[in-house]
Amino acid sequence: xxxxxxxxxxxxxxxxxxxxxxxxxxxxxxxxxxxxxxxxxxxxxxxxxxxxxxxxxxxxxxxxxxxxxxxxxxxxxxxxxxxxxxxxxxxxxxxxxxxxxxxxxxxxxxxxxxxxxxxxxxxxxxxxxxxxxxxxxxxxxxxxxxxxxxxxxxxxxxxxxxxxxxxxxxxxxxxxxxxxxxxxxxxxxxxxxxxxxxxxxxxxxxxxxxxxxxxxxxxxxxxxxxxxxxxxxxxxxxxxxxxxxxxxxxxxxxxxxxxxxxxxxxxxxxxxxxxxxxxxxxxxxxxxxxxxxxxxxxxxxxxxxxxxxxxxxxxxxxxxxxxxxxxxxxxxxxxxxxxxxxxxxxxxxxxxxxxxxxxxxxxxxxxxxxxxxxxxxxxxxxxxxxxxxxxxxxxxxxxxxxxxxxxxxxxxxxxxxxxxxxxxxxxxxxxxxxxxxxxxxxxxxxxxxxxxxxxxxxxxxxxxxxxxxxxxxxxxxxxxxxxxxxxxxxxxxxxxxxxxxxxxxxxxxxxxxxxxxxxxxxxxxxxxxxxxxxxxxxxxxxxxxxxxxxxxxxxxxxxxxxxxxxxxxxxxxxxxxxxxxxxxxxxxxxxxxxxxxxxxxxxxxxxxxxxxxxxxxxxxxxxxxxxxxxxxxxxxxxxxxxxxxxxxxxxxxxxxxxxxxxxxxxxxxxxxxxxxxxxxxxxxxxxxxxxxxxxxxxxxxxxxxxxxxxxxxxxxxxxxxxxxxxxxxxxxxxxxxxxxxxxxxxxxxxxxxxxxxxxxxxxxxxxxxxxxxxxxxxxxxxxxxxxxxxxxxxxxxxxxxxxxxxxxxxxxxxxxxxxxxxxxxxxxxxxxxxxx
Numbered sequence: 001x002x003x004x005x006x007x008x009x010x011x012x013x014x015x016x017x018x019x020x021x022x023x024x025x026x027x028x029x030x031x032x033x034x035x036x037x038x039x040x041x042x043x044x045x046x047x048x049x050x051x052x053x054x055x056x057x058x059x060x061x062x063x064x065x066x067x068x069x070x071x072x073x074x075x076x077x078x079x080x081x082x083x084x085x086x087x088x089x090x091x092x093x094x095x096x097x098x099x100x101x102x103x104x105x106x107x108x109x110x111x112x113x114x115x116x117x118x119x120x121x122x123x124x125x126x127x128x129x130x131x132x133x134x135x136x137x138x139x140x141x142x143x144x145x146x147x148x149x150x151x152x153x154x155x156x157x158x159x160x161x162x163x164x165x166x167x168x169x170x171x172x173x174x175x176x177x178x179x180x181x182x183x184x185x186x187x188x189x190x191x192x193x194x195x196x197x198x199x200x201x202x203x204x205x206x207x208x209x210x211x212x213x214x215x216x217x218x219x220x221x222x223x224x225x226x227x228x229x230x231x232x233x234x235x236x237x238x239x240x241x242x243x244x245x246x247x248x249x250x251x252x253x254x255x256x257x258x259x260x261x262x263x264x265x266x267x268x269x270x271x272x273x274x275x276x277x278x279x280x281x282x283x284x285x286x287x288x289x290x291x292x293x294x295x296x297x298x299x300x301x302x303x304x305x306x307x308x309x310x311x312x313x314x315x316x317x318x319x320x321x322x323x324x325x326x327x328x329x330x331x332x333x334x335x336x337x338x339x340x341x342x343x344x345x346x347x348x349x350x351x352x353x354x355x356x357x358x359x360x361x362x363x364x365x366x367x368x369x370x371x372x373x374x375x376x377x378x379x380x381x382x383x384x385x386x387x388x389x390x391x392x393x394x395x396x397x398x399x400x401x402x403x404x405x406x407x408x409x410x411x412x413x414x415x416x417x418x419x420x421x422x423x424x425x426x427x428x429x430x431x432x433x434x435x436x437x438x439x440x441x442x443x444x445x446x447x448x449x450x451x452x453x454x455x456x457x458x459x460x461x462x463x464x465x466x467x468x469x470x471x472x473x474x475x476x477x478x479x480x481x482x483x484x485x486x487x488x489x490x491x492x493x494x495x496x497x498x499x500x501x502x503x504x505x506x507x508x509x510x511x512x513x514x515x516x517x518x519x520x521x522x523x524x525x526x527x528x529x530x531x532x533x534x535x536x537x538x539x540x541x542x543x544x545x546x547x548x549x550x551x552x553x554x555x556x557x558x559x560x561x562x563x564x565x566x567x568x569x570x571x572x573x574x575x576x577x578x579x580x581x582x583x584x585x586x587x588x589x590x591x592x593x594x595x596x597x598x599x600x601x602x603x604x605x606x607x608x609x610x611x612x613x614x615x616x617x618x619x620x621x622x623x624x625x626x627x628x629x630x631x632x633x634x635x636x637x638x639x640x641x642x643x644x645x646x647x648x649x650x651x652x653x654x655x656x657x658x659x660x661x662x663x664x665x666x667x668x669x670x671x672x673x674x675x676x677x678x679x680x681x682x683x684x685x686x687x688x689x690x691x692x693x694x695x696x697x698x699x700x701x702x703x704x705x706x707x708x709x710x711x712x713x714x715x716x717x718x719x720x721x722x723x724x725x726x727x728x729x730x731x732x733x734x735x736x737x738x739x740x741x742x743x744x745x746x747x748x749x750x751x752x753x754x755x756x757x758x759x760x761x762x763x764x765x766x767x768x769x770x771x772x773x774x775x776x777x778x779x780x781x782x783x784x785x786x787x788x789x790x791x792x793x794x795x796x797x798x799x800x801x802x803x804x805x806x807x808x809x810x811x812x813x814x815x816x817x818x819x820x821x822x823x824x825x826x827x828x829x830x831x832x833x834x835x836x
Contacts, residue, residue, distance in 0.1 A: 025110040030054055031117050033062050037142070039134040040124035041085070041195050043224040044181060045069060047134060048121060053104070059187075060104050061121045063089075065114040069134075077222040082114075084225055088197030089116055095171065098337065099163030101184050101192040120187040122368075124194075125156075125254075126180035129263040149362045150295070151329040153258055156183075156191035158325050158334070160251060163193040165316040168244040172202035172210045176242065178250035179231040180257065189369040190337075198227045200242070214242055223271040230265040234280040234308050245310035248319070252305030259293045266290065266306070284308050297324040329365075332357050336373035344383060351386035355393050366394045367406055375410040384414060385422040392430045395437060403437040412442075415450045421462065424454050428465035435473045443476050455489045460499050467505040471512035482513075483521060491529055500537055507543030514550050519557050527551065527563060531571040538580050542588070548572070549592060552599075561603045564596045572596070610677075614685065621692045 033049035040046045040063070049062040065085060070078040089107040092100070093116075105117035128146055132139055148156075160183065167173045175182070175196065182195030204211040217226055217236060231253045233246035257263050267279035286306060294302050301322050305313050314322075335350060342350070358366055371394055377387045395407050417423050427434070427450060434447060454466035470486070477486060487510075494506035510526060517526070530544045548568060551557045559568065572593050575581075581589065677685075 025113055025115050026108040027062060027105060027115040027117060030105060031060055031062050035140075036136040037061075037140055038121065038123040038127050039132075040126070040184060041065075041088075041181060042081075042177075042197055042228075044124070044126060044131065044134045045081075045085070045224070048123075050120070051117075053117075059120040060117045061119065062115060062117050067112055067114070073222060077225060080221065080225045084197045085114060088195060088199070089114075091173075091196040091199055092194065095167075095196075097163060097166045098190075099159045099166065099192060101186075101194045121192075122185045122187050122189070124181060125183040125185060125191070128185060129180055129257065131180065148258070149365065151327070151333075151362060151365060152189060154325060154327055154330050155333045156185070157251070157255060158320060158330060159191045160193060160254075161316045161319050164244070164247050164251065165320070167193070168247070168316065174200045174212050174242060174244060175247050175250075176200055177227040177231070178247050178254060179228050180254065180263075181228070183254070187368070188372045189365065212242060214240060216240055217273065219273050229269045229271065229273060229276040230267060232276070233310070234283060235310055237277055237280050238308070241310075243310055244315065245313045248305050248313045248315065249310075251319075252302050252313075255298065255302050255305070256291065256294060259295065261293065280308070295324070297322075328357055329361055332361075333365075333369060336370060339373065339377070344380075347377070347383055348386045351383070351390060354390050358390060358393050363394075363397050367398065367402060370394065371406060378410060378414055381417055381420065381423075384417060385420055385426060388414065388423060388426050392426070392433060396433060398437070400437050404439065408438060408442065412446050415446050418453060421457065421459050424450070424457060424462050425459070425465065428454060428462055428469060431465075431469040432472060435469075435476075440476055443473060444478070444481070447473075448477065448481065452485060452489060455493055460502060463493065463497070463502050464505050467502075467509040470509055471516075474513050474516040477516075482517070483525070487513075487521075487525055491525075494533060500535065500539060503533070503535065504539050504543050507540065507547060511543070511547050511550055514547070514554060514557060517557075522551055522557050523559070523563060527559065527567065531567070536575070536578060536580075538578075538582065538585055541575060541578065541581070542585060545572075545589060545592060552592075552596070559596075561600045565600050569593065569596055569600075617689060621689060 030053060031051050032054055033051040035050040036047060037050045038048040040048060046063045046065055049064060050059075051062045052059050067078075067082070070081055073081070086107060086109075089103075093103045093106050096102075101121075102119040103116060104119065107114060107116040109115075123143055127135065127143055128148065132143075160178070164175070164178070167175060173196075175193065176198045177195055178193075179195075182193065184192045184194045186192055200212040200215075202210040203213055214236075217229075217232070223229075231250040233242065233249040235241050235243075235246065253265055256266050260266075267276070267283070269276040269279055283306065286303065288299075288303065291299050291303055301314065301319065301324065305319070307313055332354070339347060339350075358370065361370070371391065374387050374391055374394075377383045391407065391411070395403055398407060414423065415427065431447075431451075435443065438447060451466055451470065454462050457463060457466075467490070470490075474482070490506050490509060494503050494510075497503055497506075514522060514526070526547065530547060533540060533544065548559075552559050572589065576586070576589055576593065
């Protein structure tokens with residue numbers, strides 16, 4: 001984010017500066033400037049901005065001249081300078097040549113500035129050689145410590161010479177100011193001629209000898225309104241003439257400046273015209289030692305180019321023929337620039353030999369000079385198989401940043417090309433390189449779909465290469481893509497291919513992908529698929545066997561005993577009798593089968609032992625608990641059960657025997673229910689067992705007897721009365737004191753009623769806490785009554801009755817003396833019950 005903020009701030013500042021420089025300039029309507037990158041022209045007065053065209057987003061460079069830079073000059077010099085700059089750009093706009101800077105938008109003038117747009121440039125040669133006047137501060141990073149390679153100098157000089165050939169021979173134009181400030185290096189590293197401010201056109205008629213008017217150097221004028229003295233030919237002073245050889249002298253001085261220490265010119269004249277005149281005289285006897293800094297193959301030609309006599313200097317065409325340019329790198333770059341003139345056969349032959357040259361060239365030249373020429377061929381599909389290996393070779397020596405910026409954008413459209421099929425093959429061979437340099441998002445969006453297409457291809461070699469590289473970036477593939485896109489394609493290819501090698505490679509690919517899959521994806525997608533493979537060749541079987549072994553031994557995966565017992569072993573055991581297996585293959589197969597059987601046995605026995613221990617513990621708990629519904633078993637039945645148990649004891653069928661107590665369903669699960677006990681179920685069972693155990697250790701509760709229920713027995717009045725009368729007869733009659741005493745023990749009430757008017761004789765007897773009533777005799781009246789009350793007496797129920805007549809029926813005091821203490825006094829209601 002910090003880097004982004006810095007970039008945003010720099011862009012904002014640049015745009016704001018440019019908007020202040022170019023208010024109302026028509027160039028700003030079509031072009032957007034983003035970064036101040038260089039300076040060029042006389043005195044480096046032109047500021048160069050990196051930008052793009054708004055309508056097409058095409059990259060461009062915007063040259064801006066701020067008129068305020070001339071405020072310190074006199075008005076005459078300002079006017080001359082403005083006219084000179086305008087004339088130079090107008091002349092540049094008219095020229096079209098590969099070695100002349102290409103103008104995209106012609107010069108526009110506003111009150112504050114001049115501006116025009118060109119092809120994207122890197123910098124001027126003066127900037128590259130260390131002249132940073134009128135440059136941003138700090139110096140742009142792309143120019144810091146920039147050094148030119150010898151190959152760049154060679155090819156650059158050759159390009160300038162070709163440009164001069166065009167100017168002198170075709171246009172009949174003298175440049176008159178060939179210097180580092182007038183040479184532009186574009187974004188691809190090509191050198192272009194710029195700065196036609198002091199050029200002179202031919203004034204003679206066609207067919208006649210060319211004539212270029214001469215303007216003598218004027219010391220009174222500002223130095224920037226005239227050619228640089230350091231690169232000005234001596235004949236301008238000695239003979240007041242100029243010719244195409246004058247530009248050759250200037251080129252020779254540029255060559256010296258390129259090789260000299262500190263990039264100084266031979267005379268270091270600067271703007272001193274007097275010093276320049278002295279140097280012209282000195283150069284007549286130029287010592288070879290002063291040119292020792294120049295390369296060996298070029299030194300003698302530079303001395304010839306700096307000769308005072310113009311006629312002795314080589315022309316541009318002769319200069320291009322010297323042995324210095326007989327270099328493989330120079331020829332290669334030259335061929336790349338002229339590729340559009342060749343047919344496909346010539347191009348293919350050139351591209352086949354290009355990898356050997358690329359390996360010997362500086363990387364910067366490969367990135368900025370060779371790569372753009374190669375990528376232009378991607379629009380021609382038949383040539384892509386020849387060009388693509390060279391592009392990927394350059395990528396091998398590139399950093400990840402360079403690959404993302406310069407190479408990946410041009411490779412993305414090529415990844416979509418399916419014909420010719422060799423394109424996919426080349427990508428498969430270089431897949432490791434692509435995966436190393438490509439960001440993860442681009443791998444998912446561009447490389448992975450290309451691999452899907454490779455799996456669906458009909459070419460065996462492409463399929464095998466794709467299967468071999470897939471595991472190398474399996475970690476970059478997300479789970480949905482792996483499950484829904486990649487695995488189905490691999491399985492389909494394995495099922496439908498006619499090549500055993502492809503099928504085996506499918507199995508090997510699946511085996512390498514296992515560590516990137518989860519357990520359930522393997523159990524659901526891979527394990528059930530293996531038995532469906534139609535072929536039974538030993539190589540295929542060994543591939544299947546390898547997947548089983550990996551899944552079985554992998555710590556993260558594993559195969560459950562249920563799947564081994566029901567799916568895997570029924571498939572593997574018949575394979576043990578395949579006739580095509582070698583001894584080693586058979587041993588490997590049998591070893592795996594035994595391992596699986598042992599694993600099933602161990603795991604299932606452990607589970608059964610666990611269940612058995614739970615059942616035994618449950619049985620012991622049930623025996624300890626009191627049972628309220630125990631069933632008594634006769635000795636004969638118990639003996640019969642014991643005999644049966646002995647018969648079946650060797651069959652391990654105790655669990656299913658009828659003599660075993662049933663498990664309580666709410667305490668422990670049955671055998672079928674406990675096949676897969678989860679940890680929560682085991683905790684619940686253990687908690688229930690603990691509860692049962694606590695209750696089993698508590699003492700049995702003692703029952704509290706209920707109070708005996710008194711049962712009232714019915715009273716036999718007849719027997720009681722008979723017994724009472726009999727006792728009455730047996731006792732003496734003259735005992736008044738006893739009778740009165742006895743009468744006091746009988747409660748009397750005023751509410752009792754005698755329906756018959758008979759005076760009965762009562763006596764109390766205590767038989768088992770029961771009250772017995774005896775009567776001597778009843779004299780009934782003709783009146784009829786029902787239960788308690790007679791119908792004819794209901795109206796008298798509230799009349800107080802006289803019960804004195806009953807007193808004669810009560811026993812005397814002597815007869816009841818022994819029982820008076822236990823006599824229970826009857827209430828009125830009880831008395832009425834007795835009478836009812």
